[in-house]
Amino acid sequence: MPTTIRFSVLGAPQLTVDGVPHPPRGPKLSRVLALLLFRRDQLVEVEALVDELWGDRPPRRAVSTVRTHIYHLRKFLEHSAGRDAGDLLATRPQGYLLRLGPDRLDADVFARLVESGRTLLAHGRPAEAARAGRVALDMWRGRPLGNTAVGTLLRGHVHRLEELRIQALEQRVEADMRLGRHRELVPELRGLVAAYPLNEWFHARLIEALQRSGRRADALRAFGELSTVLSTELGLRPSGEVRELYRSIREGEPVRALDAV
CATH class of the missing domain: 1.25.40.10 (Tetratricopeptide repeat domain)
Incomplete structure (x- = not known):
């Protein structure tokens, strides 16, 4: 039976394997994982990781430190998923790429449900729109990335998700209003x-x-x-x-x- 792997950022970042949560250890590792998740299936350059972790005050050996974090992230993925992480986390000359594919990141599923609710509401189907909104909002375990300190790059992603959550709330309330609740x-x-x-x-x-x-x-x-x-x-x-x-x-x-x- 194939292993089911999911990632979550709607709350503290974590990897879930067959329903069992595995939070990364350490704030820096959480931030590296989070940035790779938000840019899933895209190359994340080493410079972007340095900028997220240290801003305009990187340490002297910042690039080497990023490589160390990637090494520990790879080990975390291998240990948690019980498999070689090579098919998930790829190394490229300029940086790294986390290959997820569809439906592995909760934020992607959430955004799709919000869009579905919007479409259903526009087509006069409030009961279905309300259900889609409830499913979407139930996915949230807390503030995006939880208590993880974020830099400039992650902050933008967090704000986008928070705004999308407000939209989801508004759509679901609107649907319930139309249903007379x-x-x-x-x-x-x-x-x-x-x-x-x-x-x-x-x-x-x-x-x-x-x-x-x-x-x-x-x-x-x-x-x-x-x-x-x-x-x-x-x-x-x-x-x-x-x-x-x-x-x-x-x-x-x-x-x-x-x-x-």
């Missing part, structure tokens, strides 16, 4: 506005969900809380779309659903 969404949306206090979209959806749950006074209070946050933090007012939502609720008019994500 307003009451069930209120506690989650309160948590989201606490976690992302400057995300006006989450605030607006909380206001709408409260109103559609028959909680008009709470919806108006939620608008006031948004106004206070934006004014205090950014010196801004809520967008015209959200102000129109507030006006409709205050005057007892039918509330039009806000534009989808």
Whole structure:
């Protein structure tokens, strides 16, 4: 029976072999593995690894140290997977290449599920979009790369994944709203506005969900809380779309659903 190998960056970086997790030992080894994973199936030059590990202050023997880290990474892969790592980690004159192929990195699967959810939502299939969103979000074990210190190159990848997670949350909330799950969404949306206090979209959806749950006074209070946050933090007012939502609720008019994500 062939060995099933997966890699994860949606949380602390790790290799999973037949369902058993194997975290790399040491922060430098984790960063080297992470950069190779984010650039899977592409050549990662030695200079890029030096830049990620030490920035503009590399040690005198930086290139030799990178080679040492690659040696330990190769041994880690061989020990964890119980096989020769040559088919995974290839050495080239300018650098190194981690050959993964499809579906071996959780971030790739996650991104594909988010895109699938977006397409399903656009085609009027909210129930399927909500399921795709839940599967995608359940893949997260924590912040990308966990507590691993990151340099300039990895920081960009981490930020991209965090933004993609917000998109996944917005799409899944939008799908549930279309399915009429307003009451069930209120506690989650309160948590989201606490976690992302400057995300006006989450605030607006909380206001709408409260109103559609028959909680008009709470919806108006939620608008006031948004106004206070934006004014205090950014010196801004809520967008015209959200102000129109507030006006409709205050005057007892039918509330039009806000534009989808």
